[in-house]
Amino acid sequence: MPNSIARVIVDIAADREFDYSIPPELQGRVGLGSKVSVSFGRRRTEGFVVGLSETSRVGTVKPLLGLASGKALLSQPLIDLARWVADYYCAPFELAVRALMPGAVRRSGDSFKHNRFVEPVPAAVAALDREALRRRAPQQAAALDVLDREPGLFLKDFLERHGLPASSITALSEKGLVTVRDAAVARNPMANRTFLKTLPQTLMDQQAAALALVVGSIDRREPPVVLLHGVTGSGKTEVYLQAIAHAIAAGKGSIVLVPEISLTPQTVERFKGRFGETVAVLHSSLSEGERHDEWHRIHSGEARIAVGARSAVFAPVTNLGLIVVDEEHEPNYKQDEAPRYHARDVAVMRGRLEKCAVVLGSATPAFESTFNVQRGKYALADMPVRVDHRKMPMIRVVDMRVEAQRTGGGPGVFSRELADLIRQRLERGEQTILFLNRRGFSTALLCSKCGYVASCDWCSVAYTYHRAEERIKCHICGATKPVPAVCPECKDPAFKYSGTGTQRLESVVARLFPKARVSRMDADTTAAKNSHWELLGEFKSGKVDILIGTQMIAKGLDIPNVTLIGVVNADTGLHAPDFRAGEHTFQLLTQVAGRAGRGELAGEVVIQTYTPFHPTIQAVRRLDYRTFYDQESETRRELAYPPFGRMICVTFRGPSDERVAFSADLLAKNMQAVLPPDAILSGPSPAPLARAKGLYRHQVLIRGPVIRPLSTPLRRILAETSWPPDVSFVMDVDPVSLI
Numbered sequence: 001m002p003n004s005i006a007r008v009i010v011d012i013a014a015d016r017e018f019d020y021s022i023p024p025e026l027q028g029r030v031g032l033g034s035k036v037s038v039s040f041g042r043r044r045t046e047g048f049v050v051g052l053s054e055t056s057r058v059g060t061v062k063p064l065l066g067l068a069s070g071k072a073l074l075s076q077p078l079i080d081l082a083r084w085v086a087d088y089y090c091a092p093f094e095l096a097v098r099a100l101m102p103g104a105v106r107r108s109g110d111s112f113k114h115n116r117f118v119e120p121v122p123a124a125v126a127a128l129d130r131e132a133l134r135r136r137a138p139q140q141a142a143a144l145d146v147l148d149r150e151p152g153l154f155l156k157d158f159l160e161r162h163g164l165p166a167s168s169i170t171a172l173s174e175k176g177l178v179t180v181r182d183a184a185v186a187r188n189p190m191a192n193r194t195f196l197k198t199l200p201q202t203l204m205d206q207q208a209a210a211l212a213l214v215v216g217s218i219d220r221r222e223p224p225v226v227l228l229h230g231v232t233g234s235g236k237t238e239v240y241l242q243a244i245a246h247a248i249a250a251g252k253g254s255i256v257l258v259p260e261i262s263l264t265p266q267t268v269e270r271f272k273g274r275f276g277e278t279v280a281v282l283h284s285s286l287s288e289g290e291r292h293d294e295w296h297r298i299h300s301g302e303a304r305i306a307v308g309a310r311s312a313v314f315a316p317v318t319n320l321g322l323i324v325v326d327e328e329h330e331p332n333y334k335q336d337e338a339p340r341y342h343a344r345d346v347a348v349m350r351g352r353l354e355k356c357a358v359v360l361g362s363a364t365p366a367f368e369s370t371f372n373v374q375r376g377k378y379a380l381a382d383m384p385v386r387v388d389h390r391k392m393p394m395i396r397v398v399d400m401r402v403e404a405q406r407t408g409g410g411p412g413v414f415s416r417e418l419a420d421l422i423r424q425r426l427e428r429g430e431q432t433i434l435f436l437n438r439r440g441f442s443t444a445l446l447c448s449k450c451g452y453v454a455s456c457d458w459c460s461v462a463y464t465y466h467r468a469e470e471r472i473k474c475h476i477c478g479a480t481k482p483v484p485a486v487c488p489e490c491k492d493p494a495f496k497y498s499g500t501g502t503q504r505l506e507s508v509v510a511r512l513f514p515k516a517r518v519s520r521m522d523a524d525t526t527a528a529k530n531s532h533w534e535l536l537g538e539f540k541s542g543k544v545d546i547l548i549g550t551q552m553i554a555k556g557l558d559i560p561n562v563t564l565i566g567v568v569n570a571d572t573g574l575h576a577p578d579f580r581a582g583e584h585t586f587q588l589l590t591q592v593a594g595r596a597g598r599g600e601l602a603g604e605v606v607i608q609t610y611t612p613f614h615p616t617i618q619a620v621r622r623l624d625y626r627t628f629y630d631q632e633s634e635t636r637r638e639l640a641y642p643p644f645g646r647m648i649c650v651t652f653r654g655p656s657d658e659r660v661a662f663s664a665d666l667l668a669k670n671m672q673a674v675l676p677p678d679a680i681l682s683g684p685s686p687a688p689l690a691r692a693k694g695l696y697r698h699q700v701l702i703r704g705p706v707i708r709p710l711s712t713p714l715r716r717i718l719a720e721t722s723w724p725p726d727v728s729f730v731m732d733v734d735p736v737s738l739i
């Protein structure tokens with residue numbers, strides 16, 4: 001008997017699936033993931049088919065109204081995965097299904113082919129007097145503003161999402177400022193780049209052993225998950241490449257996840273260089289159309305290797321042989337809106353569902369992963385030495401308190417030691433990276449007389465000062481205003497800026513080393529598409545002596561001529577109110593240190609700090625993961641923090657501090673009554689970020705040995721209690737940040 005019932009999830013109904021009958025004319029054309037039109041209540045809406053069956057669970061069912069896209073976009077394992085995500089992370093199922101496909105794929109279906117795609121003509125746009133246009137034709141100027149942010153957009157999105165009339169696009173097109181073309185013409189995001197073909201290297205013993213573990217798992221189609229713990233430069237990527245090659249030879253596809261910030265051209269290049277066009281890239285900086293095309297290249301089987309950030313864990317690779325999660329400890333694998341999934345954990349689950357190998361790679365594994373090795377859930381491949389037995393960099397810790405005493409002044413930017421070493425590099429023609437865990441000119445605007453700190457009126461954080469625009473900005477809500485002329489408190493005209501930002505660092509470097517060629521890489525300088533490529537290319541080719549950067553440069557850079565890394569202020573982040581602050585700082589600094597001495601020349605790292613004896617700083621100095629893990633584990637075990645316990649964080653938000661606090665309190669009381677005996681509830685308490693975007697925030701933390709006995713009653717209480725109408729809540733399972 002053929003399937004006559006389609007189970008459909010619609011966007012507007014929270015967390016429920018509905019049965020519809022498949023009318024005769026659609027028989028055989030409806031598959032999993034087909035986009036269908038249905039009547040829902042009194043309206044007509046669209047949804048996705050998430051199940052097919054012969055009979056319905058309910059008596060009478062309405063028929064499907066039509067097929068918006070006949071293509072079966074989803075597979076059974078992916079739908080099962082979405083079900084798991086929804087259940088485990090306590091999110092509505094339709095949101096989990098939505099996460100399976102990029103927006104452009106979901107919205108377009110087959111009709112995509114008839115869509116028009118709008119792109120700017122960069123040279124013409126650059127030559128245009130935008131302000132003049134703004135006066136004459138404000139909507140045309142607004143359309144160009146949109147294209148500045150998203151350089152390539154469906155015409156439909158201009159009309160629907162940005163509310164701009166089609167006539168302005170036509171006018172821009174007639175002026176030669178934009179091109180409008182048929183979106184079905186495939187876009188290749190790497191079209192103007194050629195990739196040097198690379199060949200497999202002869203593996204070192206440690207690599208061969210790691211590869212054997214992974215290959216065994218690919219061939220047997222079963223776990224264990226392999227944790228590849230390899231110091232930076234130990235050849236992890238080469239292991240991934242050869243494991244993927246093995247999968248390809250067996251007719252199997254692969255997924256490679258890398259953290260958003262390390263999804264650099266250099267990373268992509270290594271995979272394209274080995275495997276060419278069968279690599280598809282899924283990245284948020286691609287235009288909608290590019291993402292759509294890359295996704296369909298994977299879906300059709302034309303591309304067998306998907307490389308991408310977090311959401312690529314859902315890439316529709318068929319006959320999956322291997323999932324690689326590189327830098328698996330990275331916090332940004334966690335999605336910060338519902339479904340709040342962790343891509344590493346989803347990868348492990350997908351591996352189980354699709355019976356494929358999973359490799360988690362890191363120089364500084366998440367404590368969760370090391371714990372899973374200890375209790376026998378994962379296999380460990382240890383790669384303790386660098387390729388060719390190159391030395392690990394020499395690490396020096398500089399006590400900035402002593403330095404401040406020596407100069408008799410306030411906090412300086414460079415210690416004498418770091419300045420001397422930079423000078424040495426300049427003389428020898430070697431390169432230096434200066435790392436700063438911040439952006440903007442300085443963090444805060446601070447009055448040195450009265451101690452006033454300019455803070456956002458809506459969020460409980462200090463404004464960040466941006467010199468180029470002479471403005472202060474809130475990095476939480478985006479509020480911005482001009483720098484006041486005098487201190488608003490004591491009227492002192494001499495403002496002092498606390499901390500150091502990349503821009504300030506750049507000007508200090510320019511003053512100290514006037515002949516050096518300096519370049520800066522942070523969220524501001526890389527905002528434009530492809531500026532990553534250019535900045536890195538310049539540095540790599542030796543046109544720049546000193547690269548100043550934020551987190552962005554901490555990952556994946558592999559430049560042999562870099563022999564010095566300066567960590568300007570290691571304390572940033574160390575004192576954050578989060579039990580993982582130490583772990584995250586250790587990971588970040590180790591990662592940064594790993595950028596030094598990647599070639600024949602030995603590397604040196606200078607870490608400037610005001611707390612040189614902090615266990616985290618000491619562990620980084622010795623590059624000693626194991627001792628650090630053991631030390632930190634003691635406290636975590638005592639407090640039942642992850643990885644020794646599971647955690648759920650519920651944050652209430654609202655404009656009234658009182659009602660938010662009341663809600664958190666009520667939840668805590670109700671939960672206490674039903675909590676399993678081995679669970680611990682802490683709070684309610686104001687969140688570390690007590691106010692954001694004008695909303696007060698209070699938290700309740702619940703932890704215990706397993707998630708479901710915590711999440712099941714929690715979900716029920718959250719759903720059944722009537723909360724004050726202006727209070728909302730977020731439930732975060734396995735949170736990575738408690739801010």
Ligand code: ADP
Pocket residue numbers: 201202203204207230231232233234235236237238239387558
């Ligand atoms: P990781 O990913 O652990 O940081 P990589 O895979 O990037 O390390 O390797 C570091 C460098 O060593 C790269 O330039 C890579 O091409 C090279 N390399 C890796 N494995 C070998 C090998 N077996 N023989 C020679 N060079 C290698």
Ligand code: ZN
Pocket residue numbers: 456457458459474475476477478479693
């Ligand atoms: Zn704000």
